[in-house]
Amino acid sequence: MVASCFAELLGERVDLTAGEVAALARLEERTREVRRGAILQRENEPCGELFVLRRGLMMSYVLLDDGSRQILRFLFPGDLIGVPGMIYRDSPEALAALTDCTVCPFEKTMLSQLFEEHPRLAALVMALNQVERVALTDRLAALGRTSAKARVAALLLDMRNRLRFADKAIGDTFTLGLTQEEVGDATGLTAVHVNRMLRQLEEGGLIRREAGRCTILDERALRRAANYVDRYERLELGWLPTAR
Amino acid sequence: MVASCFAELLGERVDLTAGEVAALARLEERTREVRRGAILQRENEPCGELFVLRRGLMMSYVLLDDGSRQILRFLFPGDLIGVPGMIYRDSPEALAALTDCTVCPFEKTMLSQLFEEHPRLAALVMALNQVERVALTDRLAALGRTSAKARVAALLLDMRNRLRFADKAIGDTFTLGLTQEEVGDATGLTAVHVNRMLRQLEEGGLIRREAGRCTILDERALRRAANYVDRYERLELGWLPTAR
DNA sequence: CGAATCATTGAGTCTGGTCAAACATGGTGG
DNA sequence: CCACCATGTTTGACCAGACTCAATGATTCG
Numbered sequence: 001m002v003a004s005c006f007a008e009l010l011g012e013r014v015d016l017t018a019g020e021v022a023a024l025a026r027l028e029e030r031t032r033e034v035r036r037g038a039i040l041q042r043e044n045e046p047c048g049e050l051f052v053l054r055r056g057l058m059m060s061y062v063l064l065d066d067g068s069r070q071i072l073r074f075l076f077p078g079d080l081i082g083v084p085g086m087i088y089r090d091s092p093e094a095l096a097a098l099t100d101c102t103v104c105p106f107e108k109t110m111l112s113q114l115f116e117e118h119p120r121l122a123a124l125v126m127a128l129n130q131v132e133r134v135a136l137t138d139r140l141a142a143l144g145r146t147s148a149k150a151r152v153a154a155l156l157l158d159m160r161n162r163l164r165f166a167d168k169a170i171g172d173t174f175t176l177g178l179t180q181e182e183v184g185d186a187t188g189l190t191a192v193h194v195n196r197m198l199r200q201l202e203e204g205g206l207i208r209r210e211a212g213r214c215t216i217l218d219e220r221a222l223r224r225a226a227n228y229v230d231r232y233e234r235l236e237l238g239w240l241p242t243a244r
Numbered sequence: 245m246v247a248s249c250f251a252e253l254l255g256e257r258v259d260l261t262a263g264e265v266a267a268l269a270r271l272e273e274r275t276r277e278v279r280r281g282a283i284l285q286r287e288n289e290p291c292g293e294l295f296v297l298r299r300g301l302m303m304s305y306v307l308l309d310d311g312s313r314q315i316l317r318f319l320f321p322g323d324l325i326g327v328p329g330m331i332y333r334d335s336p337e338a339l340a341a342l343t344d345c346t347v348c349p350f351e352k353t354m355l356s357q358l359f360e361e362h363p364r365l366a367a368l369v370m371a372l373n374q375v376e377r378v379a380l381t382d383r384l385a386a387l388g389r390t391s392a393k394a395r396v397a398a399l400l401l402d403m404r405n406r407l408r409f410a411d412k413a414i415g416d417t418f419t420l421g422l423t424q425e426e427v428g429d430a431t432g433l434t435a436v437h438v439n440r441m442l443r444q445l446e447e448g449g450l451i452r453r454e455a456g457r458c459t460i461l462d463e464r465a466l467r468r469a470a471n472y473v474d475r476y477e478r479l480e481l482g483w484l485p486t487a488r
Numbered sequence: 489c490g491a492a493t494c495a496t497t498g499a500g501t502c503t504g505g506t507c508a509a510a511c512a513t514g515g516t517g518g
Numbered sequence: 519c520c521a522c523c524a525t526g527t528t529t530g531a532c533c534a535g536a537c538t539c540a541a542t543g544a545t546t547c548g
Contacts, residue, residue, distance in 0.1 A: 062381070062382075062385050064385065064389050064390065064471060065471060068389045069389075070384065070385035070388045070389045072381045072384060072385070073381075083374060083377075084374055084377070084378050086370075086371060086374055086483070087371050087374050087375065087479045087480055087481065088378075088478070088479070088480060089478070089480055092378045092381070092382075092473075092475070093378075093381065108483045109483050111367070111483070112363075112367055112483050112484055112485040113485070115359075115363040115364075115366050115367045115370075115485050116363045116485045119356075119359040119360045119363065119366065120359075122359050122363065122366050122367070122370070123355070123356055123359045123366070125370070126359075126366070126369070126370050126373065127330065127331050129370065129373050129374075129377070130327060130328055130330060130331050130373075131331065132377070133327075133328070133373070133376070133377055133380065134328050134332075134336050134337075136377065136380050136381065136384060137306070137316045137317075137336070137337065137380065138306075138336075139384060140314065140316060140380060140383060140384050140387060141306050141308065141314035141316070143384060143387035143388045143432065144314045144387045144429075144431070144432030145308050145312045145313075145314045145432060146308065147503080147504095148503075148504065179525085179526060179527090180526075180527070180528095181526080187388070188387065188388030188389060189504075189505090190504075190505060190506080191526085191527085192504090192505075192506080192507095192527095192528085192529090193503090193504055193505070195527065195528060195529085196504090196528090196529090199528085227308060227309060229336075231336070234332070234333070235331045235332070236330075236331055236332060236333055237331065239330070239352045239353050239355070239356050240356055241356040241357070241359050241360045391535080391536095392535075392536065423493085423494065423495090424494075424495065424496095425494080433536075433537090434536075434537060434538080435494085435495085436495095436496085436497090436536090436537075436538080436539095437535090437536055437537070439495065439496060439497085440496090440497090440536090443496085456545095
């Protein structure tokens with residue numbers, strides 16, 4: 001096993017030096033197990049720590065007054081999670097495990113140490129923040145201006161791509177690992193309507209579903225229906241400072 | 245005039261050293277004027293530069309296939325804009341001026357220099373990125389899970405707060421400076437429906453409108469209607485590395 | 489003063505929500 | 519192995535919030 005899951009993720013983008021790898025490994029010295037369904041961080045409760053997600057699938061979400069939930073983001077191994085804890089006393093979002101997970105908690109002072117000692121890593125972390133930011137604005141535009149069908153299609157494509165990033169063996173068939181209610185909470189729809197949209201996509205020959213697995217039959221058409229752009233591709237990182 | 249608009253914004257959060265102020269001033273050595281209505285950066289076109297917004301109100305937005313527009317964010321003096329240009333060759337979002345503006349373009353290599361020489365500023369920039377990220381997720385939740393009235397109310401509160409941040413003299417009355425179509429494109433509604441929601445807020449005694457100005461009559465009720473939290477307040481920055 | 493942009497209002501439509509029931513699935517304990 | 523329960527999926531009938539289209543006022547600007 002690699003020393004650091006986060007280093008592995010960053011290593012996809014740039015060649016890390018031994019010193020950088022060592023610094024990143026320090027973020028993952030401790031581990032904690034989180035059971036499927038368990039809540040790692042509740043909304044509006046103090047958040048002293050940040051985490052690296054090492055294993056499993058998690059989500060961040062908020063609950064509204066009327067009890068409805070908006071899922072903000074799905075979290076994959078290598079993701080830095082609970083980052084808003086860096087600047088707020090109480091967490092603006094909740095973190096929960098969708099599968100059994102392993103997380104590595106670390107103190108926020110570790111981050112400032114990273115910034116001092118490894119400017120290139122700091123810049124890289126900020127670059128990945130930007131990727132996340134752009135992915136969020138894509139979803140914002142989807143919620144504001146696209147149809148229910150397009151939002152569901154976009155979610156399927158995004159999940160497939162992110163699952164594939166972790167497991168290169170994944171092709172056009174994958175296990176979504178979400179209930180239709182969760183898909184609805186991510187796309188701003190009801191579970192019932194998600195079901196109808198999945199059916200439409202299936203009837204249109206864009207996807208096939210069987211036994212909890214989903215196959216993308218016509219990726220081009222699905223991308224068109226979804227207005228989807230993969231933001232994790234083709235990053236320009238030539239401007240990064242030199243490694244230390 | 246202060247050397248740097250960005251320094252002024254950061255200076256609201258921490259006491260900057262002379263060296264830091266000087267480094268920030270280098271981001272704003274050049275200036276460019278942008279006319280009201282002009283587009284500084286088109287979507288999907290190469291974006292070589294980043295900018296500091298020095299004067300005026302701008303917005304970032306995306307256009308969808310069907311011609312509709314989603315406004316992602318309104319931009320105020322001191323904001324770093326076009327940041328996604330840091331990692332993508334082509335801009336994922338457009339930038340346009342809502343009033344006559346002054347911007348300060350700078351190269352992305354300037355950023356890496358900042359990261360190397362001023363780790364505290366790098367951390368601070370990242371912290372402000374997080375504020376922006378959380379503000380975006382608030383809007384995501386609003387678009388996904390709240391009513392039209394709530395979204396319009398949230399926009400009013402947010403614009404008032406951000407205008408007040410720049411001009412402390414602003415109280416409960418302010419000039420919104422947006423057309424109802426722009427409000428709609430920011431909230432995922434049509435201009436017609438925005439008009440009806442404003443009317444409802446006015447009839448409910450929450451706001452008053454006259455001659456393009458808006459007065460918040462019952463801030464508590466408006467906050468409640470909007471589910472609004474000001475994310476620009478109460479940041480915890482004690483963990484920042486020491487200044488250089 | 490005319491043209492253009494923006495705000496307002498009404499009538500009718502449609503996308504997506506609500507409610508409720510039936511159906512599938514999988515895990516559990518007897 | 520099977521009955522049972524909990525959870526999740528599917529489907530139908532109906533409803534409502536938000537959209538569309540269209541017309542009329544109000545402002546602003548040249």
